[in-house]
Amino acid sequence: AQKVTQAQTEISVVEKEDVTLDCVYETRDTTYYLFWYKQPPSGELVFLIRRNSFDEQNEISGRYSWNFQKSTSSFNFTITASQVVDSAVYFCVGGTSYGKLTFGQGTILTVHP
Amino acid sequence: ETGVTQSPTHLIKTRGQQVTLRCSSQSGHNTVSWYQQALGQGPQFIFQYYREEENGRGNFPPRFSGLQFPNYSSELNVNALELDDSALYLCASSGGYLADYEQYFGPGTRLTVT
Numbered sequence: 001a002q003k004v005t006q007a008q009t010e011i012s013v014v015e016k017e018d019v020t021l022d023c024v025y026e027t028r029d030t031t032y033y034l035f036w037y038k039q040p041p042s043g044e045l046v047f048l049i050r051r052n053s054f055d056e057q058n059e060i061s062g063r064y065s066w067n068f069q070k071s072t073s074s075f076n077f078t079i080t081a082s083q084v085v086d087s088a089v090y091f092c093v094g095g096t097s098y099g100k101l102t103f104g105q106g107t108i109l110t111v112h113p
Numbered sequence: 114e115t116g117v118t119q120s121p122t123h124l125i126k127t128r129g130q131q132v133t134l135r136c137s138s139q140s141g142h143n144t145v146s147w148y149q150q151a152l153g154q155g156p157q158f159i160f161q162y163y164r165e166e167e168n169g170r171g172n173f174p175p176r177f178s179g180l181q182f183p184n185y186s187s188e189l190n191v192n193a194l195e196l197d198d199s200a201l202y203l204c205a206s207s208g209g210y211l212a213d214y215e216q217y218f219g220p221g222t223r224l225t226v227t
Contacts, residue, residue, distance in 0.1 A: 046218075091155050101148075101216065103156045105155050
C-alpha cells in the first residue's frame with residue numbers, strides 16, 4: 001500500500017514570497033512515480049510535475065522547482081516569487097508503475113496581494 | 114482545458130437511488146480512471162478501465178461499477194446510494210495505463226445524496 005503525507009494543511013504567504021510544500025511518500029515498490037497536482041477553486045486538477053523513483057536529479061521549471069530525496073522519501077515542491085493566481089489546493093501524489101494514483105490530503109495555499 | 118468532459122456537472126439524488134456519471138476521454142486516449150473526492154480530502158482511486166476492461170480497482174464496494182465503450186468514453190454507476198457517497202467524482206484519461214502516461218482530469222461531477 002502507498003501512503004502520501006503532506007506536512008502542511010494550510011499555508012498563507014504574501015505575494016512574491018517563496019513557498020515550499022512538503023511531502024513524504026511511503027511505499028514498498030521499488031519503482032514508483034511522484035507528482036504534484038494543483039486544484040484551483042474551479043475544481044479541475046492540473047498536472048504540474050512528475051518524477052520517477054530512479055531519478056533524483058532536482059529540477060527547475062519556470063517558477064516551480066522540486067527536491068526529491070529517495071533516502072527520506074521526501075518530494076518537496078517550491079514556488080518562487082508566488083503570485084495571487086497560485087492560490088489553490090496542491091496535492092502530492094504517488095503512483096505505481098500501473099498508473100494507480102494515491103493522493104495526499106492536500107495543502108491549501110493562499111497568496112495575499 | 115484538458116479535453117476531458119464529464120456530465121452532468123451537478124446531481125442531487127436520494128439515498129437508495131442509483132446514479133450514472135459519464136466521462137468523455139481526450140482524443141487518442143484509451144484509458145480512463147475514476148476518483149472520488151470527498152469535501153476537504155484528496156481524491157481516492159475507484160477503478161481504471163483500459164481498452165474496455167477493468168484494469169485495477171481501489172477499496173470501493175461492488176455497488177460502484179463502471180463501463181468503458183469502444184470510443185473509450187466511460188460510465189461510473191453507483192447503486193444503493195448512501196449519504197457518504199456525496200462527493201466530487203473525477204475522471205481522468207490517459208494514453209495508456211502505465212504511469213509514464215500523464216492523466217488528464219475532467220472538471221468533475223458534484224453528487225449530493227440526501
